[in-house]
Amino acid sequence: MNTMRLISTKICKTSDIGINNNLFGGIMLSWVDEAGGTMAAEECCSPNMITLKMDEVLFKLPVKVNDHIRIYGHVAGIGKSSISLFLEAKRFNFDTRKEESVCSTKMLFVNVDKYGKSKPIAESRRKIILESIK
Numbered sequence: 001m002n003t004m005r006l007i008s009t010k011i012c013k014t015s016d017i018g019i020n021n022n023l024f025g026g027i028m029l030s031w032v033d034e035a036g037g038t039m040a041a042e043e044c045c046s047p048n049m050i051t052l053k054m055d056e057v058l059f060k061l062p063v064k065v066n067d068h069i070r071i072y073g074h075v076a077g078i079g080k081s082s083i084s085l086f087l088e089a090k091r092f093n094f095d096t097r098k099e100e101s102v103c104s105t106k107m108l109f110v111n112v113d114k115y116g117k118s119k120p121i122a123e124s125r126r127k128i129i130l131e132s133i134k
């Protein structure tokens with residue numbers, strides 16, 4: 001079943017802050033990129049998945065110092081050499097124990113060979129992923 005799964009958790013530190021005491025957007029992008037890269041690698045069983053594309057990014061709510069940010073993902077599509085993931089960062093509220101979406105996007109990662117050229121994802125993995133997103 002293609003449900004959202006937790007990939008990583010980050011804590012917003014003072015060194016991550018930009019304007020208006022909010023988390024700097026570029027830091028959030030690097031968190032989401034790294035989380036997506038690890039998920040793409042795990043899904044495709046390849047350590048050589050590189051970021052090709054990031055779709056529209058929505059910074060829905062500000063993130064402040066000491067906020068705990070959980071990054072979730074699910075597979076949106078699979079190609080011959082690429083995988084598309086929907087990624088969502090959620091802030092965990094310790095008082096209500098609820099999560100609120102703070103940032104979301106869709107990203108495309110490509111499997112590459114040692115020369116940096118696109119390379120097909122193993123057929124056995126593609127089949128499993130295709131089955132899981134039906």
Ligand SMILES: CC(C)(COP(=O)(O)OP(=O)(O)OC[C@H]1O[C@@H](n2cnc3c(N)ncnc32)[C@H](O)[C@@H]1OP(=O)(O)O)[C@@H](O)C(=O)NCCC(=O)NCCS
Nearest residue numbers: 050051052053078079080081082083108110112116117118
């Ligand atoms: C990733 C990279 C090797 C792809 O090169 P390419 O010449 O486009 O390769 P291909 O034409 O074989 O395409 C590879 C896959 O990407 C897809 N793709 C390429 N351009 C695309 C685009 N603009 N939008 C969506 N998908 C695209 C292709 O459809 C293909 O998918 P598939 O095999 O699943 O069908 C190359 O673009 C690259 O090295 N980019 C830099 C990556 C990088 O450094 N990332 C770090 C961030 S700075």
